[in-house]
Amino acid sequence: MIKIDNLTKHYHAAQGKVEAINGLNLEVADGEIFGMIGPSGAGKSTLIRMLNLLEKPTAGTININGTDLTELSSQNLRAARQKIGMIFQHFNLLSSRTVLGNVAFPLEIAGVGKKKRQEKAKELIELVGLSDRTDHYPAQLSGGQKQRVGIARALANNPDLLLSDEATSSLDPESTKAVLELLAKIRDEMNLTIILITHEMGVIKDICDRVAVLEAGKIIEEGKIIDIFSSP
Ligand code: ADP
Ligand code: ADP
16 A cells, blocks of 8 residues: 655745645555646646655655655665656657567666566566567557557566556557556556556546546545546
8 A cells, every 4th residue: 555644845946945745645555546637837747756766755754565665775765666667658768779678678777687587578568469569669669559668667577556657648549548458457467556647537537446636736636536527
């Protein structure tokens, strides 16, 4: 389970203090697909960067399965980061590497031997339905295929949590649908928790179990989709 308590992030920018996240509380259950929606500037990216351990909170705690991420030593931080997968709007694939090379990359970073990481990468490429593209380069793939590579790569270290930052925002409706179906399948098969940030209502309605609306660094609404977005 993910439990966030009183999370706060303030930036000190040239124009003064920016209160990006303001005492945010949130609980996400194992295996849940949780959607986060909110206008530009609401604090979505800041929240995801803290969940991804790229940024340290000003105050508050992020607890994943009993471990407080804000208390970890730098050594343990690296291990914890490997247990969090991330997918991006612009895929962030390495253009000089094939599909296999991209998916195997996090395993290489983690120090897994060549034979083992290629085996694991091939398994994941099959899971996302791209076995016939294993030796292709990103430039030879469609947007939807690139995101499926991104998903396979995010799963390489068997993460407990998958973070999705506008992962379908650059895709056409058909590819969006395929990527969402893949995420739902992965959640079912791997019992992974997914937190996804999006500005697309359709995405929220299609696959999220629960949703929160973020505004000015605070959650202003939270609940089941039907409770929040059905008209009275
Ligand atoms: P969103 O992703 O919802 O658009 P952000 O998390 O990017 O929101 O931004 C939340 C607020 O924090 C905004 O006012 C933004 O300008 C500010 N902010 C984000 N990152 C920084 C930073 N590195 N330095 C200063 N201010 C920042
Ligand atoms: P997005 O919301 O699409 O992720 P942003 O434009 O909010 O993109 O942020 C892009 C980068 O700029 C982030 O790394 C963020 O930390 C930084 N940033 C955002 N707002 C500010 C700001 N007011 N001052 C300094 N850096 C900022």
